[in-house]
Amino acid sequence: MSDSLGLVGVRMHFAPGEEICAQDEDADYVYRLIDGAVRTTRLLSDGRRQVGEFYYPGDLFGLESGDRHRFSAEALGACEVLMVKRVSPSRTGADRDRFERAVWAGTTTELQRAQEHMMLLSRTTAIEKVASFLLHVVGRDRAETATLPMTRQDMGDYLGLTIETVSRMLGRLQADGIVEFAGCRHFRVRQHIALSRLAVA
Amino acid sequence: MSDSLGLVGVRMHFAPGEEICAQDEDADYVYRLIDGAVRTTRLLSDGRRQVGEFYYPGDLFGLESGDRHRFSAEALGACEVLMVKRVSPSRTGADRDRFERAVWAGTTTELQRAQEHMMLLSRTTAIEKVASFLLHVVGRDRAETATLPMTRQDMGDYLGLTIETVSRMLGRLQADGIVEFAGCRHFRVRQHIALSRLAVA
């Protein structure tokens, strides 16, 4: 199968919660998300968990370079992934070029996100973290009402907060009339300006 | 001038505190540190500062890809830098190859460090942050006694802590007999095991 970036690979389906690749496993593939949502996670020996990033359709993931995956990747809901072999003797000429270009672009994007994320993690309050996060999610989703494909635990491990704090901040944003939730996974922004003001530049 | 990686550029000297490149300025060069120490920093509109990374001789920096520098870089002490033009028509064949290989290696290293750093920022206590940091510094410096080329403020902005907290944690490590300071910029590790135990896996 070939996709919109001209990458050649195999389409695979994953069930909610299913592992796409494991931490420390050989990095034989890179992945392009076709449909659904994915999170990457890393475990410390003492059980602390870090969510590296959330991925949406079109995103490349699993390219933390080196010969091992430094993060595991899991499907958040049912999803479809294009698995692209990293080393493929049959890939030559223009094909090879496209592949290398895509991996380069993906890696620099990854680096930029990581740097933004560092900023968010190090020097911001809980409310700023949650507000920034919601703003990012709305940016992805261009529908009227945005969806959170991940649990509160995932959000917490991404933002460096506990689930209780995440929940409290969401509650506060709603109480202040800035966002409105319809069930815990769907919301819409009522005061975009106010939300942006809370989020970090 | 050509260096050990085969990179071609111009050697420049910078005075303590001098800016090597500015945030948001066109990224015309990449830099290789020859001698001294460098920090990269990023400013938020409200004045909050983030130190991205510290660099030592041999390191490449300034390659946060895109056409603008996302971080500024400043000399921590007197230092010497090889400035390598990013776009150079005269660079062909093996030269071009070496350049691209070096930039690729530098970028993936950068990504890995950023990912480690995220882990450190998000889910660890002040004492763990400081202990991890000292351990990293000692790893660089293979001398008996290690040197901190940066201020407490720099360490704080790197670790997401206030200078007071950094100072307190250093004091605690010394009081516990784990490290020993000779002036605030020089220290040696007295109990390596204890320090590693405090640092994050």
Next chain:
DNA sequence: CGTTTCTTTGAATCCGGTCAAGGTCCGTGG
């Protein structure tokens, strides 16, 4: 030496974490 900048230390405060209880959502099976 005097001045400035950086660092240390102390006391009080506050934000986010911890612990605990209750609520909601959803799939399963009676």
Next chain:
DNA sequence: CCACGGACCTTGACCGGATTCAAAGAAACG
């Protein structure tokens, strides 16, 4: 269709670690 069970989410009370504010001490520099 409703009852049950489990996973996830919310809310409250209390606690503790890091920040804040303030002042004194050390180091760097001209």
